[in-house]
Amino acid sequence: MNLIGAWRRRQRHRELLFGPKVLLPGGPEQWIEDSLDWLIGRFGVEPLRRDPVLPSAFVPAGYDGSERAARELCVKVCAWMEVPDDRIRFGFRMEEVRAAARSAAARRLPAEVVAISGLRATMTPAEVDALAAAGHAAEIGVLTERELAAEVKRSTAILRETDANRRAELRERAEAVWSAPAGSGSRAAWLDLRGGGHRGTAVMLSASTLADPAAVVAATAHELGHEVLWGYHLIDRGRVDAEALTDLFAVFHGFGVFLANQAVERVPGRRSELRTLGYLGERGASDALAAYCYRRHQLWPETPLPTMPTELDRAVRIRTFARLATLVKNAEIASIQQGA
Known part of the structure; x- marks a missing residue:
């Protein structure tokens, strides 16, 4: 057993876990x-x-632990x-909002992208509309455009790649995105809503917080x-x-x-x-x-x-x-x- 190698691997793991990301x-x-x-x-x-x-x-x-108490905090x-907090929208349904945006984007994908995209809708149009009506329309709108642009770019790159190895690499990266639940790996996000024609910004927190x-x-x-x-x-x-x-x-x-x-x-x-x-x-x-x-x-x-x-x-x-x-x-x- 290579004890020095094992020690080094453990140190690298600890650095990844406890050190700067x-x-x-x-x-x-x-x-x-x-x-x-x-x-x-x-x-x-x-x-x-x-x-x-x-x-x-x-x-x-x-x-x-209520949304009201968290908003006050x-x-x-x-x-x-x-x-100033007058132009910041605080929300606590980040995963749902991201899932809604991804679902809305998946339904708007061009036909040539749909043929290769692994992005799938996880919410029905009615569920997306209900979340928007609950006060999250601005966030869903801005994030939908981002998801759509990112997926078109990702899938188009796969579609146009002629090198088999490179294509497989791009596909593997894309599948990591497609398989991960929307909003996973994060507990909060800041969103500039002004780019979507809305007033102010948003701070979205995970319900788990x-x-x-x-x-x-x-x-x-x-x-x-x-x-x-x-x-x-x-x-x-x-x-x-x-x-x-x-x-x-x-x-x-x-x-x-x-x-x-x-x-x-x-x-x-x-x-x-x-x-x-x-x-x-x-x-x-x-x-x-x-x-x-x-x-x-x-x-x-x-x-x-x-x-x-x-x-x-x-x-x-x-x-x-x-x-x-x-x-x-x-x-x-x-x-x-x-x-x-």
Whole structure:
């Protein structure tokens, strides 16, 4: 048995599970520092002057998992991040909306695409119409056009490919899309409705988040990062670290405890199975939380880690403490070197 090979494979698996999900230029630690510098330069230090958001204080004691309670919590996140909520539509039926859009798109496919497309309608026209009438027409309309364009492009590429190996590769990629339920693999999404002629934007959350207010807060804080960074065209959506920067935007505004705790979670009923949420990963989110705490410490004398240890999951707390200790030590060494 190749023990070294097995160890390396395990390390790669752990990195995929707990580390950042996207490439961070310069490495995670340097990227966090550089990106915090950019956020401070763009938004000032005021977000750092506020106290960090703690689950025990932020989530109402009477939260009951209803859509009404979740919407009120989303609006509360907006207020804290100073993001106007009057043009944001909050919805909690993301999977249904995506399934409706996919079904509507499948019925509109051109004949030559239908011959090869594996995209299938999973909702009847009546079901799609009922969901639209329930207040989701704008989201369904915009997503339908996206699904339609993507499927035409995907199927046309397969249809025109003459190389058998390349055609099989394209087909395999397409089948992965066709076989996955609409909206799977995500718990929230931000949608710009203005491209479809509608007013404002939408934040769609999975119905599975409703029972967990911490998940609602973490997902909303991330999507509101899109509202600001993408909605106001502050960054290019195509940049490799765009999603990670959106996570960091939420940490910068005090929601680091939520994002770090939610980065990795166990699947209910499956003790050995974990699923990851967010783009910084548990390690990146913990390091970002440590950098956030240290930046606050630089603004005024206070303990580098405010009153949040009991709010952090054990693995997050250990990682955050370790990274924060490194930041403090590096600063002390730099200070000594400058004074020498």
